[in-house]
Amino acid sequence: MLDFGPSHHEWADFLTAEIAEVAEAREAYARRRSAQEARERTIALSRVIQDQIIPRLMLLERSEVPSKPGTLPKLDTEVVAEFTDLVLEQDVAALVAAFKALMEKGYSVDDLFLDLLAPSAALLGRLWDEDLCDFIEVTAGLARLQFLLSMFRTDGNIAPYDDKRRVLLMGAPGEQHTFGMAIVDQFLRKAGWNVVSGLACSAQQIAELVGSEWFGVVGLTLSCETHLDQLAASIRAVRRASRNPSIGVMVGGPVFLEHPEFVRQVGADASAVDAPTAVLLAQRLLSYTQAARP
Numbered sequence: 001m002l003d004f005g006p007s008h009h010e011w012a013d014f015l016t017a018e019i020a021e022v023a024e025a026r027e028a029y030a031r032r033r034s035a036q037e038a039r040e041r042t043i044a045l046s047r048v049i050q051d052q053i054i055p056r057l058m059l060l061e062r063s064e065v066p067s068k069p070g071t072l073p074k075l076d077t078e079v080v081a082e083f084t085d086l087v088l089e090q091d092v093a094a095l096v097a098a099f100k101a102l103m104e105k106g107y108s109v110d111d112l113f114l115d116l117l118a119p120s121a122a123l124l125g126r127l128w129d130e131d132l133c134d135f136i137e138v139t140a141g142l143a144r145l146q147f148l149l150s151m152f153r154t155d156g157n158i159a160p161y162d163d164k165r166r167v168l169l170m171g172a173p174g175e176q177h178t179f180g181m182a183i184v185d186q187f188l189r190k191a192g193w194n195v196v197s198g199l200a201c202s203a204q205q206i207a208e209l210v211g212s213e214w215f216g217v218v219g220l221t222l223s224c225e226t227h228l229d230q231l232a233a234s235i236r237a238v239r240r241a242s243r244n245p246s247i248g249v250m251v252g253g254p255v256f257l258e259h260p261e262f263v264r265q266v267g268a269d270a271s272a273v274d275a276p277t278a279v280l281l282a283q284r285l286l287s288y289t290q291a292a293r294p
Contacts, residue, residue, distance in 0.1 A: 072106050075115045084120045087141045088133065099148055109152050113183050114274055117145050121179035122254065125223065142179050153186055167217045167282055169197040170206055172234060174227035180253065181221045187275035188282065203234040207241035214243045216286040219278065221253040225262070228255070232266040239267075248285025252278060 086095045102112055124141045127133040133141075169185055171178050178199065188195050196213070200206045200220075210218060218238055222231050235249050251268040263271040269285060272278035 075102075075107075075112075075119075080116060080119045080123065083116060084123045084141075087120055087124070087144050088137055090140075092144060092147065095144055095148065096151070099152065103152075110187075110276075112152075113149065113186070114276070117148060118180060118183055118274070121145055121177070125177050125254070145179055146182060149182060149186065163194075164214075164216050165192060165282075165286060166194045166196070166213070166215045167219060168206075168209055168215045169195055169219045170209075170221075171199040172220045172222040172227055172231040173200050173202055174224070174230055175199065175222055175253075177223045177253075178221070181219075184219065184221075184252065184272070184275045184278045187279050191279045191283075193279075193282065200234065203230065203237040206234050207237035210238050210247065211241040211243060215247060216244060217248045217250065217282045218242075219250050219252065219272070219282070220268075222251065222255050223253045225255045225259065228262060228266060235267045246288070248282070248288060250278065250281050250285060 083098060086098055089095075099112065099116075102116070103109065107115075121142060124133065124138050124145075128135065128138040167188055169181055169188070171181060181197065185195050185197050196209070196215075206218070206220075209215075220231060220234065222228070231251070238247065238249060248270075249268045250270045250272055251263060251266065252272045256262055256271045257273060260271065270281050272281050
């Protein structure tokens with residue numbers, strides 16, 4: 001019997017494999033395109049925050065380092081996206097080299113913390129939320145960002161210590177994203193604040209902390225609006241238990257950038273859109289606290 005080639009079963013298997021390969025390629029392309037769109041949306045939001053929401057007078061006070069002659073271009077979507085790609089890789093040396101290269105161009109460490117590391121962390125969170133990165137990738141990426149933060153942190157120009165400038169920084173109950181809080185921690189310490197920070201597992205835990213030590217300000221971060229009720233309960237518990245009856249409460253995180261009305265809803269006094277603003281707000285809330293004393 002003559003053999004005229006593969007049987008129809010073999011052809012069916014071949015076509016099935018081809019179709020599966022094409023479908024996989026299309027899915028990979030769709031994931032890359034979705035990732036790029038997520039990058040662009042996230043960085044566009046950060047640009048709006050930086051250019052339109054933050055008062056210009058606040059930005060003038062955000063760094064104690066004199067600016068160099070000439071104007072450096074802002075770090076755009078493409079720069080942050082490419083940097084985030086490096087963050088997701090395992091080559092830490094390349095990541096450090098990229099950070100140093102931007103410093104050599106004239107960008108200050110504070111600028112890079114705010115305009116590169118923070119948007120990169122936000123982008124990782126968005127990619128995770130949209131199932132474009134898994135938990136392990138995002139966790140490893142945030143660890144690399146934390147490494148950069150520790151490696152390049154600057155402790156110069158520390159303001160004189162004041163025992164009333166004590167702030168409790170906590171991720172709200174249920175919160176998982178803490179890199180933004182770490183940046184705020186660094187800026188507050190540089191401004192001379194005594195910072196106690198961590199993650200809260202319950203409103204009771206936060207209440208116990210403010211009930212055992214005197215704090216001028218409490219800062220709570222939240223990225224997901226599903227935990228708004230827990231945050232509101234935590235703020236009520238803070239006000240009831242605090243050794244400072246006029247304690248100031250500020251909140252931060254992506255959820256308050258997208259929905260400023262939530263600040264009043266949870267019972268906070270103010271919301272910080274970035275680390276320098278958090279420093280200014282903390283000082284203002286502390287001033288109100290001291291003015292409110294008899």
